[in-house]
Amino acid sequence: MKMEHYIRAIAGSVILITLILAWLISPYWLLFTAFVGINLVQSAFTGVCPMENILEKVFKVPR
Numbered sequence: 001m002k003m004e005h006y007i008r009a010i011a012g013s014v015i016l017i018t019l020i021l022a023w024l025i026s027p028y029w030l031l032f033t034a035f036v037g038i039n040l041v042q043s044a045f046t047g048v049c050p051m052e053n054i055l056e057k058v059f060k061v062p063r
Contacts, residue, residue: 002062002063003052003055003056003061003062003063006055006061007049007051007052007055010051011036011040011051014032014033014036015033015036015037018030018032018033018036019033039051
């Protein structure tokens with residue numbers, strides 16, 4: 001898979017998991033959901049994605 005597919009899969013999973021946690025545990029989990037959304041928007045404009053850097057360094061995922 002390409003890096004872009006990994007990023008989308010991770011972002012979507014994190015958003016769904018935090019929505020479930022907000023529903024079951026505490027609405028404060030929605031702050032983490034907002035953080036993920038903000039990172040997606042800023043990466044669209046700047047081209048810098050923190051998760052991409054993590055995947056490259058830790059898992060050696062090619063771009």
